[in-house]
Amino acid sequence: MSEWPSYRHPVLTHKSLKLLQDKLASKDSGITELSITLDLKQTEDLITLDHDKQVFIIGDYEIKIPGSFDPSNPGCYFIHEGDIYPISVFSEDTNMYYKLVPTKHGRPILRISATQMHKKPFLDFIERRRPRGLILDAGTGLGYSAILVSEYANQVTTVEWDYNVIEVAAHNPHSWKLFESENITLLNEDITELIKTFDDNSFDNIIHDGGMPKSSGQFFSQAHANELYRVLKPRGHVYFYLPKKGLKTGRDFGLEQIKRMIKSGFKTQIRDVEGSYAYFVKK
Numbered sequence: 130m131s132e133w134p135s136y137r138h139p140v141l142t143h144k145s146l147k148l149l150q151d152k153l154a155s156k157d158s159g160i161t162e163l164s165i166t167l168d169l170k171q172t173e174d175l176i177t178l179d180h181d182k183q184v185f186i187i188g189d190y191e192i193k194i195p196g197s198f199d200p201s202n203p204g205c206y207f208i209h210e211g212d213i214y215p216i217s218v219f220s221e222d223t224n225m226y227y228k229l230v231p232t233k234h235g236r237p238i239l240r241i242s243a244t245q246m247h248k249k250p251f252l253d254f255i256e257r258r259r260p261r262g263l264i265l266d267a268g269t270g271l272g273y274s275a276i277l278v279s280e281y282a283n284q285v286t287t288v289e290w291d292y293n294v295i296e297v298a299a300h301n302p303h304s305w306k307l308f309e310s311e312n313i314t315l316l317n318e319d320i321t322e323l324i325k326t327f328d329d330n331s332f333d334n335i336i337h338d339g340g341m342p343k344s345s346g347q348f349f350s351q352a353h354a355n356e357l358y359r360v361l362k363p364r365g366h367v368y369f370y371l372p373k374k375g376l377k378t379g380r381d382f383g384l385e386q387i388k389r390m391i392k393s394g395f396k397t398q399i400r401d402v403e404g405s406y407a408y409f410v411k412k
């Protein structure tokens with residue numbers, strides 16, 4: 130089990146806060162109740178509205194919606210000791226802005242500056258294949274791939290180098306299992322360095338999703354591809370997220386990475402250009 134926090138705060142979206150704002154602005158008086166989700170559509174809770182005081186109540190706390198709240202700006206908010214905070218952070222270290230963005234089906238996505246980390250086809254492919262055994266999940270993000278495979282794998286080691294991402298995930302109700310599952314170990318490291326410390330043939334399968342090349346260090350290098358080959362067991366698979374970078378301008382970045390993987394000794398079994406991924410086996 131990881132030693133990371135899972136905050137388990139109530140979480141609202143801009144839409145649910147707007148709903149509460151509208152209800153409080155209605156002509157009702159006294160106390161009413163409203164059924165609402167506080168964990169991004171996983172469960173429903175009954176919360177109390179006090180129209181006279183213009184607050185909603187969760188547990189012991191009376192919560193006022195701040196005048197600065199902008200319902201036209203999509204975002205998620207957590208509630209801590211009666212105050213409402215956006216789940217977003219700007220880091221001076223990385224010069225990037227991290228934000229949890231709600232979606233209509235409930236599970237939010239992570240936006241790092243302009244890049245939206247949205248991976249449904251890739252996750253669907255992993256789910257269909259159900260990788261088992263010991264898994265390396267390189268690039269944790271919100272932990273969706275790690276959580277998915279933890280359902281049928283023995284042990285998942287997931288590696289995220291950016292602490293800001295871990296902080297955002299810790300506030301996301303759909304990431305809670307990342308911090309609480311017995312068979313997930315979360316490490317705050319650069320995988321391209323950490324991998325050098327792993328023994329040969331350590332993993333049955335590898336999930337490899339670093340997002341965009343410009344912000345993932347040596348993730349897409351030949352040296353790292355060689356390390357992936359070394360630490361994977363024979364006949365093990367790599368699920369590799371390959372961004373569509375360059376496709377429109379005639380440079381197929383994904384194909385360049387496939388060539389690096391082949392040079393390391395891998396065989397390509399599937400490339401799905403539309404779904405942005407490839408599937409490799411160690412011969």
Ligand SMILES: C[S@@+](CC[C@H](N)C(=O)[O-])C[C@H]1O[C@@H](n2cnc3c(N)ncnc32)[C@H](O)[C@@H]1O
Pocket residue numbers: 246248267268269270271272273274275288289290291294318319320321338339340344345346347348
């Ligand atoms: C698209 S997200 C991963 C999404 C994740 N697979 C999921 O299902 O939620 C990519 C993550 O990889 C991380 N990353 C990029 N380069 C890395 C590196 N060299 N070492 C560790 N993590 C890295 C990024 O910070 C980012 O959070």
